Amino acid sequence: MSELSLPALSTTDDLRFRPLEAGEFDLFHRYGPLPASGVGARHLPFDELGYRPGWVWVALRGDEVVARAAFWGPPGSEHPFSLDWLDPGTGPDRIEVGAALLRAAYAALVTPGYATPSGARPDYHLFLPADWRERPDALADASDRIAAAEKAGLRRTVERLNLQWLPEYGLPPRPARLTFTPADDDEVVVGLLARIAEGSLDDWDRRNLADGGARVAAERTLAEVADMPGGRRRWRLAHNASGELVGIVMATRNSRNATIGYLGVDPAHRGHGYADDLVTEALHIFVAEGEPEVKDNTDVGNEPMAASFARIGYRITGRRLILA
Structure with missing residues (x-):
């Protein structure tokens, strides 16, 4: 059985919406392959992405799977953090079907005790090719998913560049103008993060700043990154030649x-x-520990950070549109 108490089937006209129980994931695959455009494509197969029974939903018309959605959360989480797989179908009513599926899933999954770092409900992460706006097939597939999500009540918040760095790209020399020390004093870290949040171009910073002010934004950032599997032993504070604290890089690992x-x-x-300098220091730490690759992202609107990653040698592997 699934990890949560499964709701009764949700029905709209001739459609049924329900979560899948353990052993039923073959029903998810009955829908068919991902779009040839690459919209929604993931770097790993479905079975390796850690989806759980009860968090994977399908829309059925008779015995036919006409739409599907999968929510994800890190190991041990009580609630899903995000929706990162949505196929609304290909029929003329695909937008309505996709939206109805999402409404049913969100109604069941966002319980009174729901809480994750992303907010009041799982946000939708739509994985896209880097050139999705320039290709008619990718634009059409993306537009269907965006329209279904928006009809279900989600709204676009930010678009991000997905980035990758490999050692074979060349490791830049370690910066000599900064001195790095462990970031092990929470009060120092929070104070610095609070100052950084002011005037930040990062959507996460801006939303937290608007929600609770600089101190709250800093505390949320500290808590979220500290909770990642990589811990905080790789975090570094950066000081200039005069000893002034100029920045922080929180190098870590996700799952x-x-x-x-x-x-x-x-x-x-x-x-x-x-x-x-901060990015380069992180790469030196990762290379010294034998990490085979580094994956990062930055908001499209944060042009200075995107330019920094490009100068260091990161390559764009795709984009991600987030709706919440």
């Missing part, structure tokens, strides 16, 4: 790969290219 959980430069020291 699958090395990543920079967060980095930022104190507003008083912006404009000197220190972001490049």
Whole structure:
């Protein structure tokens, strides 16, 4: 049986919506393959992405699976953190079917005790090719999923670049103008993160800043990154030659790969290219530990950070549109 108490089937006209129980994932695959455009494509097969019974939903018309959705959460989480798989179907009513499926799933999964770092309900992560707007097939497939999600009540929040760095791309020299020390003093870290949040171009910072102010934004960032599987032993504070604290890089790991959980430069020291130094320091830490790859992302609207990643040698592997 699934980990949660499964609701009764939700029905709309000739459609039925329900979650899958343990041993039923073959029903999910009965829908068919992902779009040839690459919209929604993941870097691992479905069975390796850690989906759980009860968090995977299908829309049935008779015995035919006409739409499907899968929610994800890290190991041990009580609630799903995100929706990261949605196929609304191909029929003329695909937008309505996809939206109805999401409404049924959200109604069942977002219980009174629901709580995750992303907010009041799982946000939708739509994985996209880097050139999705320039290709008619990708644009059409993406537009269907966006329209279904918006009809279900979700709204676009941010688009991100998915980035990858491999050792074979070349490791930049370690920066000499900064000194790095462990970031093990919570009060120092929170104070710095609070200053960084002010004027940040990052959507996460901006939403937290608007929601609770700089201190709350800093505490949320600290808590979220500290909770990642990589812990905090790789976090570093950066000081300039005068001993002034100029920034932080929170190098860590998620459930699958090395990543920079967060980095930022104190507003008083912006404009000197220190972001490049912070990213480079993280890469040196990862390479020394034998990490085979580093995966990161940044908001499309955060152009300075995107430019920094590009200078260091990261390559764009795709985009991710988030609706919440």
